[in-house]
Amino acid sequence: MPQPALRRMPVYYGYLKQRQEQGVTVISSSTIAEDLNLHPVQVRKDMALTRVVGKPRTGFNVSELINELARLLDYNNLKNAVVVGAGHLGVALINYKGFQGYGLNLMAAFDHDPAKVGTNVGKLVVSPMSDLSQVVKDNKIQIAVITVPQEQAQAVCDQLVAAGIRAIWNFAPIHLHAPESILIQNENIAASLSVLSKRLQDKELQEGLREKAQPS
Numbered sequence: 031m032p033q034p035a036l037r038r039m040p041v042y043y044g045y046l047k048q049r050q051e052q053g054v055t056v057i058s059s060s061t062i063a064e065d066l067n068l069h070p071v072q073v074r075k076d077m078a079l080t081r082v083v084g085k086p087r088t089g090f091n092v093s094e095l096i097n098e099l100a101r102l103l104d105y106n107n108l109k110n111a112v113v114v115g116a117g118h119l120g121v122a123l124i125n126y127k128g129f130q131g132y133g134l135n136l137m138a139a140f141d142h143d144p145a146k147v148g149t150n151v152g153k154l155v156v157s158p159m160s161d162l163s164q165v166v167k168d169n170k171i172q173i174a175v176i177t178v179p180q181e182q183a184q185a186v187c188d189q190l191v192a193a194g195i196r197a198i199w200n201f202a203p204i205h206l207h208a209p210e211s212i213l214i215q216n217e218n219i220a221a222s223l224s225v226l227s228k229r230l231q232d233k234e235l236q237e238g239l240r241e242k243a244q245p246s
Contacts, residue, residue, distance in 0.1 A: 031102075035076050040132070041066060042076070045098040047131075050092050058089035085087035100196045105133040110169055111199075114147070114186050116141040116156045119201055123175060134168045134173070142182065159186075163193040172196045223234050 031040075035168040045066060051059060058076060063070040067099060077084065080098045100106055108130065113120050116139050123129075124136055139154045140162050147158045157165065165171070174195045178186050183202035190198060197213040200206055203220050 031079055034230070035079060037055070038068075039099055039103055043103065043105075046092055046096050046099070050096060055092055055093075056089050057092055059084065062091070076242065105131070107133060107172055108135050109133055110135050110137045110171045111138070111173035111175060112138040112140060112161070112166065112171055112188070112195075113154075113175045113177060114140045114159075115175075115179075115201075116143075116146045116151055117177060117179075117181075120175075121151050123177065124154055136175070137169065137171070140165075140230075159189070161188060166190075166193040166195060173199065175199045175201070176206075177201045186212035211218055 042062065045062070046057070062068070062071045066073075077090065077095075080095065080102060082090055082095050082098045111134055112168040113124055113136055116124075119137065122142075124139055128189070130138060132168045136154070139151055139156045140159050140181055141156050144157055144158075146156050149156050166174075172195060174190045174197070176183055176186055176190075176198060180202050183200065183204045184206060187198060187200075187206045187208055191212055198206065198208070198215070200214055200216045201219070203218050205216075206214055208214060
């Protein structure tokens with residue numbers, strides 16, 4: 031599946047779950063496109079990647095489409111994961127109750143800070159980093175979430191790779207170096223904020239130019 035389409039699939043899934051909760055049972059590609067600010071042709075191309083066929087002048091069965099997207103995204107196969115870093119961000123992620131709906135089960139948390147080790151975060155107890163390798167191996171964990179400070183991230187990444195982790199969800203604002211076999215998904219919050227700030231600046235500039243262009 032093309033990467034741009036893959037990135038849109040979870041968006042469709044979350045949107046359709048919301049519409050299902052609102053009582054919607056059938057939905058058209060044009061409605062999806064309008065609500066998600068996408069082009070209808072793009073939505074139809076994306077839906078063609080699924081095994082669900084829409085009915086002319088009616089649309090797609092919402093329940094069938096949700097189930098198919100869950101299959102495509104492997105949400106039905108619950109994957110155990112660990113969180114490294116029990117600071118504010120790590121705690122927020124651990125306490126988020128929606129991950130299991132997306133196939134992710136956060137089952138252990140680790141931190142370097144002795145003051146955090148042994149504390150309760152949600153249903154988890156923070157463990158020392160010295161336990162990481164054994165926990166990963168005993169539970170055959172393949173995914174790790176990194177929420178440590180930037181200066182600690184590479185060392186944590188190295189430790190995770192040595193323990194057998196195959197995929198890393200990285201929230202530290204740093205480019206991690208790992209073997210090509212390791213999948214890394216970076217979430218740079220600062221970069222996203224910078225993009226949002228620049229878009230706001232451009233929007234305000236355009237609005238200002240339009241106001242100046244209007245006759246007094």
